[in-house]
Structures are given as structure tokens and as C-alpha cells.
Amino acid sequence: MTRYFFLTMILTVATFAAFSQTHHFTVTKTDAEWKKTLTPEAYQVTRKEGTERAFSGKYWNNHENGIYKCVCCDQELFSSATKFESGTGWPSFWQTISKNAIVDENDNSYNMDRTKVTCSRCGAHLGHVFEDGPRPTGLRYCINSVSLVFIKKPSALK
Helix, strand or coil: CHHHHHHHHHHHHHHHHHHCCCCCCCCCCCHHHHHHHCCHHHHHHHHHCCCCCCCCCCCCCCCCCEEEEECCCCCEEEEHHHEECCCCCCCEECCCCCCCCEEEEEECHHHCCEEEEEECCCCCEEEEEECCCCCCCCCEEEECHHHEEEEECCCCCC
């Protein structure tokens, strides 16, 4: 019985290790450095996994053409072409700008089963992704405005 239990434990740990994803971020700073470069609100959300209040961020109702970048490292994350009105009060997108722009991680905080999204370059907490978005992906990336910087692009000439 003890031998069986021991083997089961080894297999469980090995399976967990195989599925856990470790991501190495290319942009790293100390907490003091992040505090120096970010606003208090951006620091709280991106480095401490906070959340801004719904309808309080500057981009939830932005309809301009452009690119949304990470406030911490300037990596391009989302395009206005994939932004949509979700009614949640946070900027929502149905797709990232590239498959490698973000990292998904399980988030079981507050007794909820969610998937948090972070910037793949610096590890900034951006928000969460849900499977209730529009076609073609069915995804809703619900992102904190304070974790983003918007770069306006000129509209196509008609």
C-alpha cells in the first residue's frame, strides 16, 4: 500500500510539473524600479494584479483606430480592429495582436475559476480572458485600461 501511494505521488508531481508553464520574461525590474516608472494605479494593477473599477478606465469607450501597447514595456498587445463593446466597462478584444503577445495562466483567486492574461515580455497583469466573446474566436479579453497605452493610427484614406 505504501509503495502504491509513493508511486501515485511521484506520478502526480511529474504530471503537474509537465503541465505547469514557466515563462521567463525578457523585461525585468525590481519593485522599486516599477514604482518609479508607473503611476500608482498602473503599478497596483500590473505588478500586484489589481483591477480598476468598471467604466473608470480611459479606454473602455475608445473608438479610435490604433494599437494598444503594454504600459510597462511597450509591447504591442491588441489592435482596435478586434475591440468590441462587451458592456462590461473594460476594453474588450476578441483577439490579441499576435499569439505570442500574452501568457495565459489559471487564476483561482476570489473563489472563481478564471484565466488571467499577462504581457509575455514583462509579466504585467492585463486582465482576464473569457469564452463568451464574439466570433470568430469566441473570446473576450477583458483588459484594464491602466495596463495599456493607446497609439492612435491614421484611418485609411477613402
